[in-house]
Amino acid sequence: MSELYKLDYESPIGMIEISGTNEAICSIMFAERDIKVNGRQDRTPKVLVECYHQLDEYFKGERMEFTFPFLLEGTIFQKNVWNALTGIVYANTGTYKDIAVTIGNEKAIRAVGSANGRNKLSIVIPCHRIIGSNGKLTGYAGGLWRKEWLLQHERNVKQETGSALGIPGTQTVAKR
Structure with a gap:
């Protein structure tokens, strides 16, 4: 190594x-x-x-996606979940069920939640964009206050720059 x-x-x-x-x-x-x-x-x-x-x-609100190389270390299932998380557009949210459906295993909601919690690339693999199916914030390894801050930060940046960049406002999880 x-x-x-x-x-x-x-x-x-x-x-x-x-x-x-x-x-x-x-x-x-x-x-x-x-x-x-x-x-x-x-x-x-x-x-x-x-x-x-x-x-x-x-x-600083100047970047909405990341381009540096990173290494995903986990099971095939975890990697599928983490890759699906990257499909949640900046300033939008999705649910564990959305991710389960995206990876083709809609009954794996709890397993998706577990994989989400094992994400080691905070912010870059945007697990902070996952909310409960009831619209409320769910667990976040960095603490719910950080999750709330990150979501609000992205909404603020999108609101300030969205019209100039032509960012759509209604998309949640990008289907693959």
């Missing part, structure tokens, strides 16, 4: 720890600490620096 590097990003909703190799990002997780531990160094891989910059652009 390649050497693992870490870089901290101080977001408006807490410290985010970026982990990756020279080739790809492996995880983006909220770290329950206030102190930046892993600052940028000369040997920090370009992919981590790019991820850092793209997260910064996301939080």
